[in-house]
Amino acid sequence: MTTSTKPPTIAEAVAAATPEYRWVLLWRWPLRVTHWLSAICIVTLTVTGFYIGKPYFTTWGEASAHYLMGWARFIHFTAAGIVVGAAILRIYWMFAGGRYASWRALLPVKTKDWVNLLKTVQYYMMVKQEEAPRYLGHHPLQQFSYTAIYTLVLIHVVTGFGMYGMSNPGGAIYALFGWVGPAFGGIQNARFWHHVLTWVLVWFIPVHVYLAFRADVMDREGEMSSIFSGGRFVRADVKFEDE
Amino acid sequence: MARTKVVVDPITRIEGHLRIEVQQENGRIADAWASSTQFRGIELIMEGRDPRDAWAFTQRICGVCTVVHAVASLRAVEDALDIRIPANANLIRNLVHGMQFVQDHVIHFYHLHALDWVDVVSALQADPAGTARIAKSISPWPNNSETYFREVQDRLKKFVGTGQLGIFANGYWGHPAYKLPPEVNLLAVAHYLEALDWQRDVIRLHTIFGGKNPHPHFVVGGMASAINLDSTATINAERLTDIQDMIKRARRFVHEVYIPDLLAVAGFYKEWAAIGGGTGNYLTVGEFPETDVRDVGSYFLPQGIIVGKNLGEVLPYDHQKVKEYVTSSWYEYPGGDGEGLHPYAGETKAKYTGPPTPWQYLQDESKYSWMKSPRYDEMPMEVGPLARMLVAYASGHDGVQGMVNEVLGRLGVGPAALFSTLGRTAARGIETALIVDRMQTWLDELVDRVRNGDTATFTRDKWSPDTWPAEAEGYGYLDAPRGALGHWIKIRDGKIAKYQCVVPSTWNCSPRDPQGQVGPYEAALKDNHPLVDPARPIEILRTIHSFDPCMACGVHVLDAEGRLVTEVRVQ
Amino acid sequence: MFYPSSHPWVEGETLGEHLEDRGVSRRDFLAFCAEMSAVLGVGSAMTPKVVEALQxxxxxxxxxxxxxxxxxxxxxxxxxxxxxxxxxxxxxxxxxxxxxxxxxxxxxxxxxxxxxxxxxxxxxxxxxxxxxxxxxxxxxxxxxxxxxxxxxxxxxxxxxxxxxxxxxxxxxxxxxxxxxxxxxxxxxxxxxxxxxxxxxxxxxxxxxxxxxxxxxxxxxxxxxxxxxxxxxxxYGKRIHDQCPRRAHFDAGQFVEHFDDEAARQGLCLYRTGCKGPATFSPCPIFQWNTRTSFPIGAGHGCIGCTERGFWDQMTPFYERLPDLAGFGVERRVDMIGGAVAVGVTAGVAAHAVATGIHRTRQRKALPVVEQPAAGKEHDRG
Known part of the structure; x- marks a missing residue:
């Protein structure tokens, strides 16, 4: 409960008026900005990326009258730049963003968390649901999957810049990412993984959106709104695993 | 008198790595062994690949015969998948393959073979006026002036004067086997240099249709070069004119330089019309389909087999009668060394059993080569220009009969002279002249078709692997400049399951088979063959070069199970 | 046509003297040196040095x-x-x-x-x-x-x-x-x-x-x-960045099959598997066989032959993506990816339905309470 002299926010007011709930701030704006920028950019990158990989429609007539692939690439590279910016912000926030955004929350470490990982899986399989552990931030399964997504994005960024740098072997990008081709055993292998792993991102989106909505519906504790507002109302008498 | 063992390794001025060993007795060759000393395993590497890529892989078998393995592979895949290419594509492939013949044969004559007959150093003593007189008497070629030959000779004199002889160092200059008068030597040296520039020009036909040479690009189902008279990026009037001029220049050079030189040189070496004959069996699968490759009757040069030098009968060719043996080769067959396998069944493991390096002699080994021994109906077969010209001659091919008779007449010898080292070299020239003239016909037909609105160069019917049967097998063949070439492919689930080539130089350079029959190189070297000085084996070079060996082509292996690598490491 | 010189190299002669003997004017020689400087990319300032060295x-x-x-x-x-x-x-x-x-x-x-x-x-x-x-x-x-x-x-x-x-x-x-x-x-x-x-x-x-x-x-x-x-x-630049058909790539104008209308217009060969974007080579600039053409100029995509490992990396030649050993799905990667995406979505929907059924059953199993204490039955479990 806040002791500010300023007028309470609506959240604080509601929390004060309904003592059985409390409001916790989980995701401050840098994390929310990171999330939404990445979400928009990943969708953009996927759409433009698939066009670049296999241009599914073509234009006709004077070449100078069109710039379809040019725009697709421009948008792709711009979105990639934004994702990199967002990633840098996210990395900063791993150290400055508090416990729920911390690098410590990337993967389960304690034995208890590992046990809880199993229980969470059981919960989603609708087995022993009463034993499901409650987390304020990410539960171990989320930690795993989101960290996997970070890794995927990292691979995409590295392979992407590896390919991008080839257009100017004298340039800074090539100086930084010229090793990518040889490291993958050839730039075409890097291209292959860049393309194939995009599908994992595509598969992730419906699962992620569904589970977020599902949690919101099942728990009625504002999981969905937390990624907009930054916080959730939770039952005051529940003790969370990561509190 | 004891026999002297002679080793010539490397044989230079050929493609690849060849070792010849002979036993010399009384100035003649008593016995001979031909060893291919390189192995690359390309067919093994092709397994599991996309059959549409096969042409590029097989093309790398050889950079000299850069077109032939690509086209044989296209034909094998197109046979397996029943793809019928447009008429224009067939004509373009004929033009490309035709120029391959013409360019390759001229290079062979001047740059690979000529130095066996032409003494470069003797040309220094020539009277350029005499050379010009001889040249004018045999050809209207515009460079036949005294000034021109004097320039060449002065250049040669100063070149020799530097002491830096480069590629001419350590040649067998002054060997008594060189018979040309200095004036003719000078003529040949001048044309050696001219041909270097000529070949660079005419081969550009490959670049126009295939993007580059060596190793121009092809495509299963036709040719990639689209025809559009109204685009800068396609085959248009400008490109067609360029091709027309190249063919014109090629014809002129062949008729006014190559053929006159060939006849002039041959006139001084008539004794070689009785040397180096060899097996006497000749095989050609025919080449230059003028409608479709399936229509054997439409071939410009006919298919057939001649056995025992019998020009009275041309036997039909049946690829099922081809078998390969590994009796004398560094391979193993599941059924042992006595077994012969058809290429579809050919399953081979490399197994080197020769001595460690440095080698002394291989002739005492039971196995001595990376070449297998293909046999047709159990007989060794010579392939190449001589086989083609003999089969065409015996089949009554008008052009071939006319030209062969003319050449024989000019040299004052009978048809028996064809079965020899000189006959091989002459046949190569004769077919060059016939093919280069025929190229004009193909180009005219192509232009006619375009004029009538047919510009198709590719069929996409069976392009997608989704349209292919789960399993297919195909046989693609052609007669390459060096002789009969066959590619056998098995396709399973859209990938190459098995690939096997039987290549001209494998026929010609094959080692001994289980019956002890020697291969054509070996047979030729044993056939009335002189070798005067074992330290300067120029006679061996003459006969071996008359086959135009291409060793990289000849060596290959397939092991469907991929056991080769394991096997080799066990060694 | 080749015109052999009457003045081949003699002992001790420099290239400069040699050329003069051969009747190659100093102007021709400087032009050759300038051209070589350009080919080597060292710029015209270096031409005098090339002249000196070759002479x-x-x-x-x-x-x-x-x-x-x-x-x-x-x-x-x-x-x-x-x-x-x-x-x-x-x-x-x-x-x-x-x-x-x-x-x-x-x-x-x-x-x-x-x-x-x-x-x-x-x-x-x-x-x-x-x-x-x-x-x-x-x-x-x-x-x-x-x-x-x-x-x-x-x-x-x-x-x-x-x-x-x-x-x-x-x-x-x-x-x-x-x-x-x-x-x-x-x-x-x-x-x-x-x-x-x-x-x-x-x-x-x-x-x-x-x-x-x-x-x-x-x-x-x-x-x-x-x-x-x-x-x-x-090898300082990719084929792709020097290609005469690049404008068509940027415009989104592609050949889909050999000899289709786009091929006859000389459009970009990217969709036919051209490996120009992964290949460093001077083909479009130097061109082949005394500047006659190069593979893309003849209507066939680049196969990437200047790159290490190209037989494994750039094949299948007519696909954009390589055929990685043991993978075998390259040609259909997007089909498979799309099918899995549909499968995942269907799985999600199935899970949602299962959740609904499960929850309804749970509710029916609970004792009926007039005014449920806030959230009790909504707890997970």
Whole structure:
């Protein structure tokens, strides 16, 4: 409960008026900005990326009258730049963003968390649901999957810049990412993984959106709104695993 | 008198790595062994690949015969998948393959073979006026002036004067086997240099249709070069004119330089019309389909087999009668060394059993080569220009009969002279002249078709692997400049399951088979063959070069199970 | 047409004198030097230096070893250049050993090589085409009864400069591709103590080879090399970035099948699997066979032959993505990806339905309460 002299926010007011709930701030704006920028950019990158990989429609007539692939690439590279910016912000926030955004929350470490990982899986399989552990931030399964997504994005960024740098072997990008081709055993292998792993991102989106909505519906504790507002109302008498 | 063992390794001025060993007795060759000393395993590497890529892989078998393995592979895949290419594509492939013949044969004559007959150093003593007189008497070629030959000779004199002889160092200059008068030597040296520039020009036909040479690009189902008279990026009037001029220049050079030189040189070496004959069996699968490759009757040069030098009968060719043996080769067959396998069944493991390096002699080994021994109906077969010209001659091919008779007449010898080292070299020239003239016909037909609105160069019917049967097998063949070439492919689930080539130089350079029959190189070297000085084996070079060996082509292996690598490491 | 000179090289003559004797005017010679400077990418400011270097050059010895290969690189190099320039380049070097062209054979050939190596020890340029097979003690290639490796090590020891010409000498090429039955490797795998210049390509363009030699003779050092040892003046840019059809790529104008309407308009070959975007090579600029054309110019996509591992990396040639060993799904990767996406979505929907059913059952199992205490029954579990 806040002791500010300023007028309470609506959240604080509601929390004060309904003592059985409390409001916790989980995701401050840098994390929310990171999330939404990445979400928009990943969708953009996927759409433009698939066009670049296999241009599914073509234009006709004077070449100078069109710039379809040019725009697709421009948008792709711009979105990639934004994702990199967002990633840098996210990395900063791993150290400055508090416990729920911390690098410590990337993967389960304690034995208890590992046990809880199993229980969470059981919960989603609708087995022993009463034993499901409650987390304020990410539960171990989320930690795993989101960290996997970070890794995927990292691979995409590295392979992407590896390919991008080839257009100017004298340039800074090539100086930084010229090793990518040889490291993958050839730039075409890097291209292959860049393309194939995009599908994992595509598969992730419906699962992620569904589970977020599902949690919101099942728990009625504002999981969905937390990624907009930054916080959730939770039952005051529940003790969370990561509190 | 004891026999002297002679080793010539490397044989230079050929493609690849060849070792010849002979036993010399009384100035003649008593016995001979031909060893291919390189192995690359390309067919093994092709397994599991996309059959549409096969042409590029097989093309790398050889950079000299850069077109032939690509086209044989296209034909094998197109046979397996029943793809019928447009008429224009067939004509373009004929033009490309035709120029391959013409360019390759001229290079062979001047740059690979000529130095066996032409003494470069003797040309220094020539009277350029005499050379010009001889040249004018045999050809209207515009460079036949005294000034021109004097320039060449002065250049040669100063070149020799530097002491830096480069590629001419350590040649067998002054060997008594060189018979040309200095004036003719000078003529040949001048044309050696001219041909270097000529070949660079005419081969550009490959670049126009295939993007580059060596190793121009092809495509299963036709040719990639689209025809559009109204685009800068396609085959248009400008490109067609360029091709027309190249063919014109090629014809002129062949008729006014190559053929006159060939006849002039041959006139001084008539004794070689009785040397180096060899097996006497000749095989050609025919080449230059003028409608479709399936229509054997439409071939410009006919298919057939001649056995025992019998020009009275041309036997039909049946690829099922081809078998390969590994009796004398560094391979193993599941059924042992006595077994012969058809290429579809050919399953081979490399197994080197020769001595460690440095080698002394291989002739005492039971196995001595990376070449297998293909046999047709159990007989060794010579392939190449001589086989083609003999089969065409015996089949009554008008052009071939006319030209062969003319050449024989000019040299004052009978048809028996064809079965020899000189006959091989002459046949190569004769077919060059016939093919280069025929190229004009193909180009005219192509232009006619375009004029009538047919510009198709590719069929996409069976392009997608989704349209292919789960399993297919195909046989693609052609007669390459060096002789009969066959590619056998098995396709399973859209990938190459098995690939096997039987290549001209494998026929010609094959080692001994289980019956002890020697291969054509070996047979030729044993056939009335002189070798005067074992330290300067120029006679061996003459006969071996008359086959135009291409060793990289000849060596290959397939092991469907991929056991080769394991096997080799066990060694 | 070739017009041989009446003034070939004489002992002690510099190139400048030699050219003057040959009737090549100083103007022609300067033009050649300027052109060479341009080919080498050193800029016109360097032209005087090229002039000076070439005028003083004696014909240096060049030894050309041909190992496990197809001779395509030799064929390519003999197609080099315009008449005068090609001729000049041939006159500038003394080609003391080359299987394909040399007159001598057998022992005499080997002797010519050894003489050249001894007379020019530490000073000759070694060209190598072909790879070196290492499996089975190198028995997959023997020359004069000795293995390729022995020949290479012997020749490399006394060389001032080593130029690996073509993909075989560069990295092993086709014979080094899956599964590399002969254990083929490139020159730089054997010669580790000297710089190896890699003239990449299967085969390389002739002018790239000759220009590299001229660079070494002119400047006394090898040209600037990229990460893979390839000269920057030739391999500094991708085909894609120099392609005459690039405008069609940017415009989104693609050939889908050979000989379709787009192909007849000369549009971009990207969709037919062109590997120009992954390939560093001067093909669109230098072009092939005295600047006649190059593969894309003839309507076929690039197959990436200047890149290490291209037989495994760039195949299938008509697909954009490589066929990785054991993967086998490349051609249908998007189909599979899409199908899995549909499957995942269906799975999600099924899970949602299952959740609904499960929850309804749970509710029915609960005792009916008039005013449920806040959230009790909504707890997970």
């Amino acid at each position: 003083q050059a004696r014909r240096p010895s060049v030894i050309w070893l041909q190992l496990q290969e197809c001779t395509g690189c030799v064929e390519s190099v003999i197609r080099t250049g315009e008449p005068t320039i090609g001729d000049l380049v041939l006159d500038v070097i003394s080609l003391d050993f080359n299987h394909t062209l040399m007159a001598a054979a057998g022992e005499a050939a080997e002797a010519a090589k050894h003489t050249a190596m001894e007379e020019n020890r530490g000073g000759y340029v070694l060209l190598v085409t072909g790879s070196v097979p290492l499996e089975n003690d190198g028995m997959y290639l023997t020359i004069a009864g000795r293995t390729a490796r022995e020949h290479l090590e012997e020749a490399a020891a006394g060389a001032a400069h080593i130029i690996a010409v073509g993909a075989c000498a560069h990295w092993g090429n086709i014979q080094a591709s899956r599964p590399n039955p002969t254990g083929a490797v490139g020159v730089s795998e054997i010669v580790r103590n000297k710089t190896v210049v890699n003239i990449a390509g299967c085969p390389p363009i002739a002018d790239t080879v000759t220009a590299t030699i001229v660079h070494i003779l002119t400047f006394g050092r090898v040209p600037a090399l990229d990460r893979d040892g390839r000269p920057m003046f030739a």
